[in-house]
Amino acid sequence: MTERTFSIIKPDATARNLTGQINAMIEEAGLRIVAQRRIRMTQEEAEDFYEVHRERPFYGELVEMMTSGPVVVQVLEGDNAIAKYREIMGATNPAQAAEGTIRKRFAKSVGENSVHGSDSPDNAKIEIAQFFDEADIVG
Ligand code: ATP
Numbered sequence: 560m561t562e563r564t565f566s567i568i569k570p571d572a573t574a575r576n577l578t579g580q581i582n583a584m585i586e587e588a589g590l591r592i593v594a595q596r597r598i599r600m601t602q603e604e605a606e607d608f609y610e611v612h613r614e615r616p617f618y619g620e621l622v623e624m625m626t627s628g629p630v631v632v633q634v635l636e637g638d639n640a641i642a643k644y645r646e647i648m649g650a651t652n653p654a655q656a657a658e659g660t661i662r663k664r665f666a667k668s669v670g671e672n673s674v675h676g677s678d679s680p681d682n683a684k685i686e687i688a689q690f691f692d693e694a695d696i697v698g
């Protein structure tokens with residue numbers, strides 16, 4: 560089933576000029592980048608985006624990290640895009656990420672782990688709508 564997921568290339572990755580290499584891995588996996596924008600996330604945007612983690616001990620650190628430099632927000636489209644992207648991202652903690660995954664190759668730590676991907680169809684819709692107008696997504 561063709562579906563869409565929301566992706567973020569995080570500040571630790573943009574700082575090391577990894578956007579192209581990460582995009583190549585996304586495209587090699589058969590996902591299409593149907594919208595993409597490089598932005599500086601505001602404090603408010605990062606707090607809203609990670610609202611579900613507000614009570615977690617790392618919330619403050621997470622918001623600070625996501626606003627520390629430019630990010631690339633993206634919409635990815637393809638067969639089973641949500642699960643497929645989670646698979647090529649690898650585990651949250653790069654020490655546990657499988658060989659050949661984005662986080663295994665590039666992540667620095669469990670916090671600075673280079674990419675975000677939606678974890679469910681409902682969250683994908685919400686996350687895409689936070690950063691993109693439907694008219695700016697060209698499938
Ligand atoms: P993401 O939501 O970014 O795709 P994920 O779904 O693999 O990653 P979550 O459990 O949703 O992981 O955590 C969201 C983000 O919070 C992680 O990607 C990471 O940047 C940060 N994070 C998670 N656990 C920790 C931790 N123990 N310490 C610091 N930061 C953490």
Ligand code: MG
Pocket residue numbers: 676678
């Ligand atoms: Mg998550």
